[in-house]
Amino acid sequence: MESFWRNAGIQLGKHWKIVAASMVAITVLLGIGLTQVEFATGQDSYLNPDSQIAIDNVDFQENFGGETVIMLFTAESDAVDVTALVDPPNLAELDRLTAELESIPNVYAVITPPVSLTFSDSLVKGPGRNALLAAASRDEAGAAVRGEDISIGLARLGTVETQELGEPGWNDILVFGNDGFDLVDGELTAPADADRV
Incomplete structure (x- = not known):
């Protein structure tokens, strides 16, 4: 098995231009493919879009922007007793x-x-x-x-x-x-x- 890898290394080394061109071609193809990848992180990724939960959630997001409304009480002075x-x-x-x-x-x-x-x-x-x-x-x-x-x-x-x-x-x-x-x-x-x- 060792002789196989040694022989493969020698052959690849002899034809380094072909190996380099192949690696560049593979990298370009993967780069083109990477631009086509889409990540779906919305509710449609995990909810059936026809379910009542999904419909209600879309309605909520349209009315409130998809965010929970939070009002936070803060005290600007150390003298304030919470x-x-x-x-x-x-x-x-x-x-x-x-x-x-x-x-x-x-x-x-x-x-x-x-x-x-x-x-x-x-x-x-x-x-x-x-x-x-x-x-x-x-x-x-x-x-x-x-x-x-x-x-x-x-x-x-x-x-x-x-x-x-x-x-x-x-x-x-x-x-x-x-x-x-x-x-x-x-x-x-x-x-x-x-x-x-």
Whole structure:
């Protein structure tokens, strides 16, 4: 087999002009073919164009440009406290805005801070709490980290007497994660307000 490859190399070397011309011709043909390649990344690549889903999606894209409408709240100053957004008077105004947006005929879903808080509230009070406890023993590699986070989460839950939307302590649990909290000898230590995430 080695002699075959050695002989092929010698023959190709003797006729290097033909080999070079062949390689140029192949490259040109592949280059021409490459210009004919089309990539289809639209919904017609994975949806039957006659299906109701595809028809509805095209209608949505024509009305909204194919993009989700997102409004982002930002604070330009470090002095702004994001928790003020979910204080009862602001929640009431945001609830009013949510209802107003939901009443628009062509709006099918609205997710505002109150909707997000309600979702988090339902998760933490209901199946989320049970899932949190069940997750502790899932895989051994992250068990210690999960166990610590679960302990902090449960300790934080224990500090709130009234678990209702609009209550400052409950809002803090729903808005901020466990990052920066420490639990040492059963004592929960919170991070500085500026360090909460």
